[in-house]
Amino acid sequence: MNDVNGVALGVFIFFFLAVTVMGFMAARWRAAENSQNLDEWGLGGRSFGTWITWFLLGGDLYTAYTFVAVPAAIYTAGAAGFFAVPYTILVYPLIFTFLPRLWSVSHKHGYVTTSDFVRGRFGSKGLSLAVAITGILATMPYIALQLVGIQAVLDVMGVGGGEDTNWFVKDLPLLIAFGVLAAYTYSSGLRAPALIAFVKDTLIYIVIAVAIIYIPIKLGGFDDIFAKAGDALSQTNDAGKPRGALAPGEASQWAYGTLAMGSALALFMYPHSITATLSSRSREVIRRNTTILPLYSLMLGLLALLGFMAIAAGVKTDNPQLAIPQLFEDMFPDWFTGVAFAAIGIGALVPAAIMSIAAANLFTRNIYKDFLKPDATPEQETKVSKLVSLLVKVGALIFVLSMDKTVAINFQLLGGIWILQTFPALVGGLFTRWFHRWALLAGWAVGMVYGTWKAYDTPSATQKHFGNTTDIPGIGEIGYIGLTAFVLNVVVTVVLTVALRALKAPDGVDETSPADYRADSAEPAAPAKRPAAAAGTTDTAGAASGH
Amino acid sequence: MPETSPPGSRPVITPSRVVVGLCLVAPFVAMLWVGSYAKVDPTLWGIPFFYWYQMLWVPVSAVLTWIAYVLVRREQRARKEGAVR
Numbered sequence: 001m002n003d004v005n006g007v008a009l010g011v012f013i014f015f016f017l018a019v020t021v022m023g024f025m026a027a028r029w030r031a032a033e034n035s036q037n038l039d040e041w042g043l044g045g046r047s048f049g050t051w052i053t054w055f056l057l058g059g060d061l062y063t064a065y066t067f068v069a070v071p072a073a074i075y076t077a078g079a080a081g082f083f084a085v086p087y088t089i090l091v092y093p094l095i096f097t098f099l100p101r102l103w104s105v106s107h108k109h110g111y112v113t114t115s116d117f118v119r120g121r122f123g124s125k126g127l128s129l130a131v132a133i134t135g136i137l138a139t140m141p142y143i144a145l146q147l148v149g150i151q152a153v154l155d156v157m158g159v160g161g162g163e164d165t166n167w168f169v170k171d172l173p174l175l176i177a178f179g180v181l182a183a184y185t186y187s188s189g190l191r192a193p194a195l196i197a198f199v200k201d202t203l204i205y206i207v208i209a210v211a212i213i214y215i216p217i218k219l220g221g222f223d224d225i226f227a228k229a230g231d232a233l234s235q236t237n238d239a240g241k242p243r244g245a246l247a248p249g250e251a252s253q254w255a256y257g258t259l260a261m262g263s264a265l266a267l268f269m270y271p272h273s274i275t276a277t278l279s280s281r282s283r284e285v286i287r288r289n290t291t292i293l294p295l296y297s298l299m300l301g302l303l304a305l306l307g308f309m310a311i312a313a314g315v316k317t318d319n320p321q322l323a324i325p326q327l328f329e330d331m332f333p334d335w336f337t338g339v340a341f342a343a344i345g346i347g348a349l350v351p352a353a354i355m356s357i358a359a360a361n362l363f364t365r366n367i368y369k370d371f372l373k374p375d376a377t378p379e380q381e382t383k384v385s386k387l388v389s390l391l392v393k394v395g396a397l398i399f400v401l402s403m404d405k406t407v408a409i410n411f412q413l414l415g416g417i418w419i420l421q422t423f424p425a426l427v428g429g430l431f432t433r434w435f436h437r438w439a440l441l442a443g444w445a446v447g448m449v450y451g452t453w454k455a456y457d458t459p460s461a462t463q464k465h466f467g468n469t470t471d472i473p474g475i476g477e478i479g480y481i482g483l484t485a486f487v488l489n490v491v492v493t494v495v496l497t498v499a500l501r502a503l504k505a506p507d508g509v510d511e512t513s514p515a516d517y518r519a520d521s522a523e524p525a526a527p528a529k530r531p532a533a534a535a536g537t538t539d540t541a542g543a544a545s546g547h
Numbered sequence: 548m549p550e551t552s553p554p555g556s557r558p559v560i561t562p563s564r565v566v567v568g569l570c571l572v573a574p575f576v577a578m579l580w581v582g583s584y585a586k587v588d589p590t591l592w593g594i595p596f597f598y599w600y601q602m603l604w605v606p607v608s609a610v611l612t613w614i615a616y617v618l619v620r621r622e623q624r625a626r627k628e629g630a631v632r
Contacts, residue, residue: 086578222593253581294609
């Protein structure tokens, strides 16, 4: 274990305190008159413009775990880990086509979650419940992984404690960080991460810009870095297989492509992505954002290259998650190490806050209101959501503290496979009403079971279970399990829809109309969910700053 | 996928919609055809082709999405004006 790095820790604490103050002040930022409404707490009043949405989505999607895990994957296996870049390239043309429709119909009917939409579109509480539970299940380990990101930084700074310190001292810094996060999320809702995202992203951009110039100079340029990394990756292990390569070989190209595609399809099925999207002011804001969000992907690509730098710099660690924090510690002067670690630490707080809000909204709207208390008032909804956001975080904390880190990572991998299975109901539903609700439910179930079973059955690089790529049946190539499960899901859905339509199985009531999917912010929103006064202020704000 | 227009108003497939479609599909073709870029040479400032080529596609796809955005917005405005008249 490292000694405590005092300067780095000081800088880290400074930034942490700064964002804590911001988090609590956020409650008053752009506040509405009626704060006891789930639209206010859970969606920031649906009022965010282009730039706030950009920071919020960027802070939400490119999480601390991403920043640690992507270069860690490169550090471990070389080229295969770079699939995160094509994945984030493909996300934007994809969401360009369907998110504006989701925004419009949600605006029109006051939907807060994807399950709200699915229930309204297909008139099926069962299908909506399936989507909600999948969302919550997939989000929990994701929150846990944000904690893993903070832990990695704390470990390298030497405040994680050694093997021999007792668990309380060891985990105290993490408990404090999470306690603070929970408190300001509770009081400020989505406004807190939106405001903190400004700090997080600014820090991250500075750190990456410095790292990508400063470290290669210290290591003798990219030629040297890749020569050394190429050598290290071609070393064979005990089984005679090389660790990785600088470019994927023939055999691993399908895996690379399907991982990129499957992950791109899955990203905007996650509740936290949708929460950040629905908080924007208009469908224009979303489309505009698909053209400026790729700046984050560029940053992610540069960051991934740090994995090679860690190899070239001779960073040796048993836990690849520590490779990048360790590289920073080795390369940067202490004060800048502190800045870099603050960037990662705060980078964990923003998505963790949004994820817990998103999971809480799902529970409140689609389990509590639909099944437990149908006559809940907006005030009660907000109250329940706030409480559940706390519970979700405590759950994630227990997850991380009581179980091995690999458990969280395994579940996150499963979460990606699971959440992808909600795609047919959500995106399919946005474009057509042809799919039958029961067929969608059956397809979802088949995809969930197949994906879970296959992932469990597949060995990964380091363990016997929970690999993410295996043979695609009938094609003879290696591919991403989530995508195979998704294709199976679609096939089952289509076949059963044909059958159910032939049998004239009862169809649910569709409360939406085709025009709803093109509605813009100028048109009146759902009167029941949004008081006229609040809607009025939002729209004037929109007109005033709409450029 | 293009949005379907109400029956009897305008053609569903217009030249600008075709361009929008192409702009949105191009990144998929480029990125999923992994074999076209899975190689080390030529390098750029010492960075293997595999990496700089994919990173080059980030701004390229952003520009393509931006073109799609401009075209969609223009068409929506045109349709709104048409509706007013």
